[in-house]
Amino acid sequence: MSLDFSWHQFVTILKYKMEQKGKHLILVDRFFPSSKLCSNCGYKKDDLKLDDREWTCPQCLAHHHRDINASENIEKEGKRILREKNIKIIRDNDTAVGTTVNAFGEDVRLSLGEQFSMNYESIAL
C-alpha cells in the first residue's frame, strides 16, 4: 500500500464522516503560498526561505511566526472557498461558526474546532 493511497483513503473517509454531520471538508490547494502571505495585509514575501521561522512583513510591519501565520492563511483560504461555494458563514467568533447553504436551503451549523482545512504542502511524510 502506497502512502498516496493511504492519504487518499484518509481524505475520502474524513469527507464522508464530515458530510454525515453536515460539515464541510475544504482542501486548500497544495500550491497556495500559506507561509509566504502576510495574514494581516496579504503581502506576499517571495524570498521567504524554508529556515525562516519568523519574519516581519515589510508592508504592515506585522511580525509572524511561520507556522502560526501559515495556519491563519489556510483558515482564511478555507473560508474564502466556503464563500465561493455559496456557503455563507453566518457567525464567526472564537467558539462557533455557523453556515447556511443558500442554494439548497439547508441550515448547517459548524463549530470552528470541527472545521477542517488542509494544505498538502504542510504534511511532512
Ligand SMILES: [Zn+2]
Ligand atoms: Zn503585512
